Amino acid sequence: MATLRIRLSLLLTYFVFAILLNSVGTVVLQVIHTYQISKSAASVLEGFKDIPIAVVSFLIAAYLPRLGYKRALQLALTLVTAACVLMPLVPAFWTTKLLFFTVGASFALVKVSVYASIGVVTRSKAEHASLLNFIEGGFMLGVLSGYWLFSAFMDPAAPQSSGWLQVYWLLALLCVANLVLLSSTSFPTPELPAVQPxxxxxxxxxxxxxxxxxxxxxxxxxxxxxxxxxxxxxxxxxxxxxxxxxxxxxxxxxxxxxxxxxxxxxxxxxxxxxxxxxxxxxxxxxxxxxxxxxxxxxxxxxxxxxxxxxxxxxxxxxxxxxxxxxxxxxxxxxxxxxxxxxxxxxxxxxxxxxxxxxxxxxxxxxxxxxxxxxxxxxxxxxxxxxxxxxxxxxxxxxxxxxxxxxxx
The missing domain is CATH 1.20.1250.20 (MFS general substrate transporter like domains)
Structure with a gap:
């Protein structure tokens, strides 16, 4: 049962981050209309997402086993929940940048933790490959769902409306639900690598x-x-x-x-x-x-x-x-x-x-x-x-x- 809960936690975490990470195209279109900014200005959102992924992965991947994969996932979900809540409360282009910065930095924690946790909860190469493909399949399902989720909050008659920002309340709720599941699930203690500078x-x-x-x-x-x-x-x-x-x-x-x-x-x-x-x-x-x-x-x-x-x-x-x-x-x-x-x-x-x-x-x-x-x-x-x-x-x-x- 514990292993099943861990797998479900990993799957749901990846699902939520798939929606947020791959919403850049949708958000680019919306902020151009809602905040009346140029395409060149909107194009930096990809950088606000990707650069933190690269930097955080590069800096802390080796230290995550000591922090603990469960704690890393909890930290990532907490940060993203706060960023999602901020989007409809403070509608501005800078909060959109902050959201993607937070999502990118948090996903660096999530990807390393999820991949490492798969190795902890599986016993064979075949089981490892099966679970990895299942979780990656959940990621693609999240990507696909995200387009329809965001479109459901758009008003075709008012492209400049900020009503689409209400989708972030639902995304914050999904993060909180996953955080509750994660916090109530026991993760095995990983084998720590040798300490080196x-x-x-x-x-x-x-x-x-x-x-x-x-x-x-x-x-x-x-x-x-x-x-x-x-x-x-x-x-x-x-x-x-x-x-x-x-x-x-x-x-x-x-x-x-x-x-x-x-x-x-x-x-x-x-x-x-x-x-x-x-x-x-x-x-x-x-x-x-x-x-x-x-x-x-x-x-x-x-x-x-x-x-x-x-x-x-x-x-x-x-x-x-x-x-x-x-x-x-x-x-x-x-x-x-x-x-x-x-x-x-x-x-x-x-x-x-x-x-x-x-x-x-x-x-x-x-x-x-x-x-x-x-x-x-x-x-x-x-x-x-x-x-x-x-x-x-x-x-x-x-x-x-x-x-x-x-x-x-």
Whole structure:
């Protein structure tokens, strides 16, 4: 029973953070209208989320076992509850920045704690893989639910209304409910690693990057997240301004992107039993480029009816988010390849690098896309994804070569 409660706590924590972390695109669209700010200004929200994830993960990952995974999760949920409550009470752009800063810093605690706790409550590799996939599935369900949850609090007739901020009362309530469950659940005491100075942990992490396989990996991870966050953060605004769809419908249709990512990862697990990971990723990256080239021309000269609905939106609104289907396998596969190539003693340091470069890629992607969107147009912003996509195709090729030639 205790193990079941722990698993449920981990799942619900990940679910809540999935909603908040992936609400950036929705919130970008809303703050542009509600607070009358520019796209370039709104694009910094991704940085307020991602940079704290990178910094906090980098600084305290090695010390979390001493703090305790349960305490770390409780701290994260408490901070995020307070930030959610502040959003409707003090409606301002600075509170939105504070929210994402808090969510990012807290998620760094959550991700390390959840992943480490999975190892504590499972007894075999098969059980570990099963629980990890189950919790990651809960994360994707949270992402998908978030788009519909936020859209339910939007008023299509008043896009500048601040009524959407009321969603944060519900999110705060979810955090409190999970905090109660977590506080009443006993966690096993983890085995503490040997104490060593922070400087040694820091140097050990940086030394990994000097290895050719790791260097090519972090480049690939950076480019992938740059593309994913560039599209994910700006797709609601693209639907609203380029496809001329109402705010609420723009967010609802963005859920196709999240659903495609979830489905793509499920299907990849089946396909990888039959073909090599390198063949799969090459096919996925080429399909992404083809979808961009074929779909974006359909977004020009769009005219929609005033009573446009979920079933009568332009074709491009359904087709472009399907890029998530081909994007989905890339990140989990390259993470699996690099971790499988490393001894377990280096997994913590490698996880730190994964988090850091993923966060930097996400921030860069959102800001570059936002700048291009503001100074050119939405089509140009998304066409620009072809450049990092081409570089990613090249880096994955180098990664494949190094994975065969180099023993890390």
């Amino acid at each position: 922070f400087r040694q942990d820091f140097i050990a992490m940086l030394q990994l990057v000097y290895k050719p396989l790791v260097f090519v990996f972090v480049l690939s991870a950076f480019l992938y997240v740059l593309i994913e966050q560039g599209i994910g953060s700006w797709l609601p605004t693209f639907n609203n301004e380029v496809l001329a769809l109402p705010n609420q419908l723009s967010v609802q249709l963005t859920s196709i992107f999240a659903a495609s990512l979830a489905l793509g990862r499920i299907l990849a697990g089946v396909v990888l039993k039959k073909i090599s990971w390198y063949s799969l990723l090459n096919g996925c990256l080429l399909a992404m480029a083809l979808l961009i080239i074929l779909t974006l021309p359909l977004t020009h000269d769009i005219h929609v009816d005033a009573d446009v609905s979920l079933l009568s939106a332009p074709l491009a609104a359904y087709l472009f988010p399907l890029i998530g289907l081909f994007m989905a396998p890339v990140y989990p596969v390259i993470n699996s390849v690099i971790l499988s190539a490393l001894p377990k003693a280096q997994h913590a340091a490698m996880t730190g690098l994964i988090v850091v470069f993923s966060a930097l890629g996400g921030t860069t992607g959102s800001m570059v896309t936002g700048y291009t969107f503001a100074n050119f147009n939405g089509q140009t912003a998304f066409y620009l994804c072809l450049l990092p996509l081409s570089l990613l195709l090249l880096s994955v090729g180098l990664f494949h070569r190094q994975s065969k030639l180099v023993t890390v």
